[in-house]
Amino acid sequence: MEQNELKRVDVSFLKEGMVLSGFLYNEKGELLWPARKPLNFSFIFNLKKNGVDFVYYSPPMYKTDTALREGMFSKESFDYAIEAIDEIVHEVKYGKLSSLKLAKLSVERFFHEMENHPTHFLNLLVLKKYDQYTYYHSINVGILSMFLTRKLGYNHIYVQDMGLAGFLHDLGKIKIPAKIVDKNGPLTLEEYQIMKKHPLYSYNLIKDDNNISNFVKKAVLFHHERWNGSGYPLNLKGDVIGNFASIVAICDVYDALTTDRPYKKALSVNDTLYYILKKSDEYFNPFVVGRFVNEIARINGxxxxxxxxxxxxxxxxxxxxxxxxxxxxxxxxxxxILKNFQGKPLRTPIWVNLKKDPSRYIKKIIEDQGEIEFLSKLH
Structure with missing residues (x-):
């Protein structure tokens, strides 16, 4: 980025907790701090420690995931998906689920488009309005789940299964009173207890269908289970939940948080990923979170x-x-590494490339000022 596009900012201007709408760069044009993330003490402290007097500010150049790139994907694919979801909802409302042919064909179309345009596949996430939210949300979760499953290295069978799981994960909301599902505000405790039944309702609608894999059924049933056992409906914990349910869970939360609702504005991609990252090892499988956040962050710059x-x-x-x-x-x-697991400083810090050490991952940033000042003396 050319420096004449940037505004020079005195480091003394930066304060802990400050939120900038744009990015911060050094004099070489290297990114120092992302947009819309509160500045922390550690970042400012290290700038001053390293003798940096000025940084450079630029408004963000947003990459949108809310517009189809003309000619890259067919609008027919999304229309086909809407038709498939509509067919499923109609069948459940007026009888029972008898055929998922359209849904499976829709997932297959998305799969081929993902394979042909892997770096642009998420541009299909075009539907972020409240109107027909459940329809659009189900499709978006299906798309995201396919993308993440592929990035985790699973083959095409599992990828398409997870697309179908995304389509079906909220199907049970049909059994929840509309006044609760469509409520323009937070649910009461009583309403929330009713809403918590929807994964079980979804599962009951598909459990006897031999054409739906057990992976899909479990993903639908367990997508609100949480890594620490605080989820529902079965309070499962850790690896018992399984990677596929974890995939749908993360994609479900991501799409929900990045969508405007009548009572709640959408979060930015940056803030949503940061939330998911903070909840890693508490709500979500850390391994799956790591890959999801890494890929979505990379795509969004x-x-x-x-x-x-x-x-x-x-x-x-x-x-x-x-x-x-x-x-x-x-x-x-x-x-x-400056301190061991017992909190004792190491005589000689240990250099580690986390890319080559999958057993370790970062849980959180230290923001305690006293601790930061102490740690700065250890290297």
Missing amino acids: IASFFPVGSYVILNSGETAYIVAKDDEYTLRPEIL
Whole structure:
């Protein structure tokens, strides 16, 4: 980026908690801090520690995931998906689910478009309005689930299964009173208890269909289970939930949070990914979260949630300093481990490339000012 496009900002102007709508760069044009993420003490402290007097500010150049690129995808694919969801809803309302032929054909069409245009597939997420929210949300979750399943290395059978799971995951809401599903505000405790039944209702509608795989059925039933056991309907915990339900769960939350609702404005992609990342190891499978956040961040031009110079806590309990970032694997930078899992400082910091060490991952950034000042003396 040319510096004449940037505005020079004195580092003394930056304050902890400040939220900028644009990006911060160094004098070489390298990204230092993403847009819409509150500045933390560690970032500002390290700028001053390294003798940086000025940074450069630029308004964000948003990459939108809410517009079809003309000629890249057929509008017919989305229309076909709407027709498929409509058929499913109609059958359930007026009898029972008898055929998923249209839904499976729709998923197959999406799959081929994803294979032909892998870097642009998520541009199909065009429907972000409240009108017919359940229809559009189901399609978006299907698209996201296919994308993530593919990125996790599963073959085409599983990828298409997860597309179908996304289509069906909220089907049980048909059995929930419309005044609860369509309520323009937060649910009461009583209403929430009723809403919590929808995964079981969804499962009951498909459980006897031999043409639907058990992977799909479990993903539909378990998509509101949480990694720490706090979810529903069965309070499952950890690996028992399974990767496929975890995939749908993460995609469900991502699409919900990035969609405007009558009582709640949509979060930015950056804020949504940061929320999901913070809930890793609490609500969501950390392994699946890592791949999802990395891929969506890369597509949206978000450099890193863990800037160089940050101090972090690892899943191992160790404390580390971020030395260098990896542009492809934004959640797996190079680090120096400064404290062991018991919290004791190491005589000699240990250099680790998280990209090559899958057993370790970052859980959170350290923001305590006293701790940051202490850690800065260890390297």
